[in-house]
Amino acid sequence: MEFSEHIKTANVEDVVLRRPFHPPMKGTLCVTGHHLLFSNRDGDSSRLVLLLLRNIDAIEKRPSGSSGTITLKCKDLCVLQLDIPGMEECLNIARSIESLSSLDSVSDMYPFFYRPLKLSLQDQWGLSSPEQDYAQMEELDRWRLSHVNRDYSVCPSYPPAVIVPHSVDDKTLVKVAKFRHGGRFPVLCYYHRKNGMVIMRSSQPLTGANRKRCREDELLLQAVIDGSGLGYIIDTRSNQQAQQARMTGGGFESKSSYSCWKRLHRQLERGKVLQESLIKLVEACGDDSHSVDRWLSKLENSKWLSHVHTALATAGLLAECVERDGHSVLVHGSEGTDTTLLVSSLAQLILDPNTRTLAGFLGLLEREWLQAGHPFQQRCAHSAYSHARLRLEAPVFVLLLDCVWQLARQFPLAMGFSEPLLLRLAMEVYASDYGTFLCNSDQERCAAGVKERTHCLFQSLLRPSERERYSNPLYEPTELAIWPSVQPQSLQLWRGLFLRWTQHAVHLEEAQVELRNLVIECRGAS
Numbered sequence: 200m201e202f203s204e205h206i207k208t209a210n211v212e213d214v215v216l217r218r219p220f221h222p223p224m225k226g227t228l229c230v231t232g233h234h235l236l237f238s239n240r241d242g243d244s245s246r247l248v249l250l251l252l253r254n255i256d257a258i259e260k261r262p263s264g265s266s267g268t269i270t271l272k273c274k275d276l277c278v279l280q281l282d283i284p285g286m287e288e289c290l291n292i293a294r295s296i297e298s299l300s301s302l303d304s305v306s307d308m309y310p311f312f313y314r315p316l317k318l319s320l321q322d323q324w325g326l327s328s329p330e331q332d333y334a335q336m337e338e339l340d341r342w343r344l345s346h347v348n349r350d351y352s353v354c355p356s357y358p359p360a361v362i363v364p365h366s367v368d369d370k371t372l373v374k375v376a377k378f379r380h381g382g383r384f385p386v387l388c389y390y391h392r393k394n395g396m397v398i399m400r401s402s403q404p405l406t407g408a409n410r411k412r413c414r415e416d417e418l419l420l421q422a423v424i425d426g427s428g429l430g431y432i433i434d435t436r437s438n439q440q441a442q443q444a445r446m447t448g449g450g451f452e453s454k455s456s457y458s459c460w461k462r463l464h465r466q467l468e469r470g471k472v473l474q475e476s477l478i479k480l481v482e483a484c485g486d487d488s489h490s491v492d493r494w495l496s497k498l499e500n501s502k503w504l505s506h507v508h509t510a511l512a513t514a515g516l517l518a519e520c521v522e523r524d525g526h527s528v529l530v531h532g533s534e535g536t537d538t539t540l541l542v543s544s545l546a547q548l549i550l551d552p553n554t555r556t557l558a559g560f561l562g563l564l565e566r567e568w569l570q571a572g573h574p575f576q577q578r579c580a581h582s583a584y585s586h587a588r589l590r591l592e593a594p595v596f597v598l599l600l601d602c603v604w605q606l607a608r609q610f611p612l613a614m615g616f617s618e619p620l621l622l623r624l625a626m627e628v629y630a631s632d633y634g635t636f637l638c639n640s641d642q643e644r645c646a647a648g649v650k651e652r653t654h655c656l657f658q659s660l661l662r663p664s665e666r667e668r669y670s671n672p673l674y675e676p677t678e679l680a681i682w683p684s685v686q687p688q689s690l691q692l693w694r695g696l697f698l699r700w701t702q703h704a705v706h707l708e709e710a711q712v713e714l715r716n717l718v719i720e721c722r723g724a725s
Contacts (some may be wrong), residue, residue: 202232202307205298208290215282216248224248228281230295233309235271240424248306250279251309254630255300257584260293262286269293272584274629276481277700305576305643309654310634317661324650326562326657329360329570336390341365341425347372351642354382356536356572356615358641362387364422371415378405378413380449385419388567389547391519396527398517399423400571402535403434403441406450417456422619424527430460431520433513435532437466437540445692449533460529465513468506469539476503481583484697503601504690510538510602512685514545522550522680536574537595545602550680553652557614557670560603561657564624568596574639579629600625601693606683608691610673618695620669625696627656 214228216237224246226239251269259270263282267289271279283289292593302308333344342362347369349359353376363372363386376382383402390397404416424430432452434441440463441451452462483497498504520528532538543644544567553559568575577591600621607614607621628636634653638644659665683689692698 203300205232206230206295208288208295210286211283211285211292213284217280217282218248219277228283228292230292230299232299233312235296235624240387251630251632252296252300252364253309254626255296256582256629257586258293258297258300260289262289269296271296271677274582274584275626275699276485276583278485278698283472285436305637305647305649308637310632310637310649312633313654315632315654317662318654319573320651320654322655322658324655324658326558326565326661329358329362332566333362341395342387342390345369345372354384355642356381356383356574356640357386358570363421364425366422366425371419372385374415375419378404378411378416379403380534381536383531383572384416385423385529388543388571389551391521391550393522394525396427396525397423398521398543398546399527399529399654400535400539401529401531402539403444403449403531403533404452405448406445406453407448408445410445410450410453412456420452420457420460420529423529424459426529427525428459429526431528432457432460432462433517433528433530434462434464435467435513436464436532436544440465440466444533463516465509465516467509467513467532467541469532469537469595470593471590473506473595473598476501476506477594478583478595479503480697484692484701487701498692502605504692506598507601507605507690508685508687510541510545510598511605511683511690514542514549514602515683515685517542517546518549518680518682521546531561536572537578537593538652539569540573541595541599541602543567544599548603548606549682552676552678555613555676555681557620557666558661560614560616560620561660565657569644570641572640574643575628575636576639576643581634582629596628601696604693604695605690606681607671609683609689610681611671612673613677613681614671615674615676616669617671622695623660623669631656633659650710676690 209230211228213225216224224239226237229236233252235250235252239246250645254273254275255271257272259267266282269281269283269289269292271281283292292725325582330344336342341364343365344360345363346360348354348357348361353373372384375384379537380402385399385401387397388400405411434451444450452460479501480503483494483501488659517528519527530539530542544563547554547563554563573596578593578595580589581587581592604618604621607618627633633656634649635656636649637649644650660669
């Protein structure tokens with residue numbers, strides 16, 4: 200179906216646009232295949248408003264005599280209102296927006312049509328590859344690069360190349376993959392140069408109710424800790440959840456079969472629970488009719504900061520096992536595509552100074568989220584306003600960004616990037632001009648031609664003009680680990696994101712810009 204077939208009414212005159220921080224504007228509303236375009240009557244191009252339709256999370260229609268009002272609730276948490284003369288025009292516009300904002304085909308989405316002047320489709324798409332990561336490692340005699348998944352047949356959600364113990368051959372990996380949920384066998388995601396310990400990640404073993412064993416899986420994990428004596432398995436489910444998983448074919452590593460591994464359970468919520476938490480948080484932040492006590496009560500009831508606490512605490516535990524105790528760690532939950540990636544990413548930020556630079560952080564996201572198979576298209580189909588709840592939605596990536604913001608707030612000199620970068624990523628993951636967050640895996644992106652036909656957000660963010668905007672002028676590199684405090688008083692609501700469209704946020708942003716300019720001036724003078 201052509202885009203034009205979704206558009207019932209293309210243009211409407213005398214529409215009034217109401218949006219945060221701006222007076223009402225009267226002008227022309229135009230619906231295109233991917234955008235809403237609003238232009239005011241005086242023709243001032245600076246007052247042109249362009250809204251990506253993919254950014255719209257929910258549409259509410261309200262009749263008012265012979266006209267109507269459409270409220271657009273966006274995935275970036277902004278709320279817009281359109282007062283449209285003519286009830287028929289109002290309904291037609293609403294139907295057009297509903298249809299075009301929910302297109303399912305990846306190739307119909309705007310990144311496949313976005314062609315900025317300063318970017319070329321011939322540019323390198325990503326920042327790194329498993330091959331490059333492997334080349335930077337030490338002790339190459341203990342590890343090797345395997346291409347067992349070159350055609351994605353062993354694990355559909357893994358990249359074509361992975362790093363595994365040198366003593367484990369590809370035939371063994373294939374057998375281990377059959378013993379792990381979704382084929383996600385244990386692979387290396389971080390090598391700690393200080394002591395040679397590693398972080399591995401995988402999905403749950405398929406032990407089932409009969410406590411099945413896989414000798415190859417046991418051999419692989421033994422090879423990980425060969426010579427170091429003991430390893431830790433951090434399971435991001437509770438012990439009860441892991442036990443229940445056995446009834447449906449999943450399970451966990453038993454003490455008898457993995458005697459050199461100590462299993463620790465740290466429950467991190469995911470799925471519907473996390474999505475409902477975000478919905479409650481946004482609802483609380485958008486309601487200014489309550490007293491302070493009532494607002495704080497709603498904030499606490501959302502449990503969002505509890506999820507932030509648990510994620511940072513678990514990542515801190517993982518980092519302690521590696522840095523302070525000197526042991527390698529395997530981290531997994533059930534599927535290994537959500538909380539597993541959340542914890543492994545945060546632990547690397549705590550331990551590795553290279554991941555705290557602008558390029559290093561974007562490289563971490565590419566390696567631990569894009570290449571590692573986080574299903575972005577499923578998890579980020581809708582945000583906090585949508586009335587259509589899908590079972591697979593969950594703001595795990597937004598939770599990661601919040602945790603990174605907490606780290607940056609506690610260690611303002613340690614991060615080479617600034618809050619505006621995190622805010623940009625929180626917006627781009629739901630609706631973007633770039634193809635970076637499209638699809639659910641590297642395999643799907645390759646099949647859809649994403650890397651050949653769309654531009655890469657991360658490459659764009661590293662251009663000189665963008666790099667300057669998103670860099671932290673206070674950055675002072677340190678080789679030390681940064682250990683976050685998870686005490687209640689140490690964790691705060693991320694106002695820049697969740698209170699972004701309030702007057703309070705405007706003043707806060709103005710103050711931050713002024714402070715940034717002062718720092719740059721002072722450093723230039725010195």
